[in-house]
Amino acid sequence: MPINDSTLTNTQKPILEVQNLKKYYPIRTALGKTKGYIKAVQDISFTIYEGETFGLVGESGCGKSTAGRSLLRLIEPTSGEAYFNGEDIFQHHKRSLKKVRKDLQMIFQDPNTSLDPRKKVGFSIEEALKIHKIGTNQERKQIALQLLKKVGFTEDHYDRFPHEFSGGQRQRIGIARALVLNPKLIICDEPVSALDVSIQAQIINLLKQLQKEFNISYLFIAHDLSVVRHIADRVGVMYLGHLVEQGNTDDIFSNPLHPYTQSLLSAVPTLNPKQKKEKIIIKGELPSPLNPPSGCVFHTRCPYAMDICKQKKPSDIKINAFQSVKCHLYKNETANLII
Numbered sequence: 001m002p003i004n005d006s007t008l009t010n011t012q013k014p015i016l017e018v019q020n021l022k023k024y025y026p027i028r029t030a031l032g033k034t035k036g037y038i039k040a041v042q043d044i045s046f047t048i049y050e051g052e053t054f055g056l057v058g059e060s061g062c063g064k065s066t067a068g069r070s071l072l073r074l075i076e077p078t079s080g081e082a083y084f085n086g087e088d089i090f091q092h093h094k095r096s097l098k099k100v101r102k103d104l105q106m107i108f109q110d111p112n113t114s115l116d117p118r119k120k121v122g123f124s125i126e127e128a129l130k131i132h133k134i135g136t137n138q139e140r141k142q143i144a145l146q147l148l149k150k151v152g153f154t155e156d157h158y159d160r161f162p163h164e165f166s167g168g169q170r171q172r173i174g175i176a177r178a179l180v181l182n183p184k185l186i187i188c189d190e191p192v193s194a195l196d197v198s199i200q201a202q203i204i205n206l207l208k209q210l211q212k213e214f215n216i217s218y219l220f221i222a223h224d225l226s227v228v229r230h231i232a233d234r235v236g237v238m239y240l241g242h243l244v245e246q247g248n249t250d251d252i253f254s255n256p257l258h259p260y261t262q263s264l265l266s267a268v269p270t271l272n273p274k275q276k277k278e279k280i281i282i283k284g285e286l287p288s289p290l291n292p293p294s295g296c297v298f299h300t301r302c303p304y305a306m307d308i309c310k311q312k313k314p315s316d317i318k319i320n321a322f323q324s325v326k327c328h329l330y331k332n333e334t335a336n337l338i339i
Contacts, residue, residue: 012049021080040066042241053218055232063241068187105178109190111170115162122158147176168199187219237261240297247323257325
């Protein structure tokens with residue numbers, strides 16, 4: 001069931017509540033028998049509030065993009081619940097899901113492949129309006145022209161093809177397309193990772209500007225912590241399908257608790273070359289999601305691993321209203337170290 005509003009310390013209303021989301025991919029033999037599962041996402045839970053940005057970070061292969069696509073039902077989740085405005089997205093059938101998707105949109109990672117090269121920009125933006133039978137042809141064109149202006153284009157760009165634009169410009173078109181149905185939540189799947197650094201800053205600033213104007217919530221998926229720091233209000237850190245730590249952005253960056261989060265932050269370059277920063281090197285290879293380690297999934301690479309880490313999964317330790325960590329190094333809500 002969705003969280004009761006009376007239990008929330010945040011004054012904002014939750015727009016998306018994800019509970020115990022799992023996504024397993026079956027491994028089949030030549031005869032079609034299932035011999036195992038790739039456990040891409042394992043039992044993750046988080047909440048996104050109205051008008052905020054929740055950053056989901058982790059290294060490649062941790063399951064963050066799979067989680068985002070599962071929430072949109074682009075791939076079907078194995079189990080779990082996702083309450084969007086109080087209704088479980090995973091319980092919707094095809095017809096009712098179409099209505100929900102008006103309020104749930106996505107910005108894809110690669111702007112070069114997310115647009116149909118055979119269709120003009122105007123058509124790509126208006127397509128969702130046609131599918132949902134919104135407006136006349138002229139009204140749809142006006143909406144598309146207005147959105148093109150919002151993302152930095154003129155009316156002349158309406159009749160151009162995607163190959164006539166740079167990567168950053170194509171991503172702006174992708175943003176306009178995501179906005180066309182006036183959604184309440186947009187899942188941004190690494191929207192700036194394929195762009196130059198200077199263009200990344202422009203896209204981030206545009207997303208923040210549009211968020212204020214339209215009161216949109218974002219699930220911002222990324223592996224670059226420096227990007228997440230500039231856009232996210234809260235952050236969740238994923239490792240091998242598990243959400244190992246989450247909290248307010250300032251808390252995560254100033255006081256990271258999980259050893260994996262600490263190592264990720266130690267790898268972020270500083271602007272001041274004279275500033276010395278201790279780097280935490282994670283040894284060993286990333287385990288396979290086909291056969292994840294027992295107990296804490298990070299214990300095979302953790303410099304503080306104890307015997308209990310190999311045997312028992314850590315519980316979720318609440319540090320404050322929004323920061324929590326799954327680690328045996330902490331024993332209570334004051335985040336006191338055991339060692």
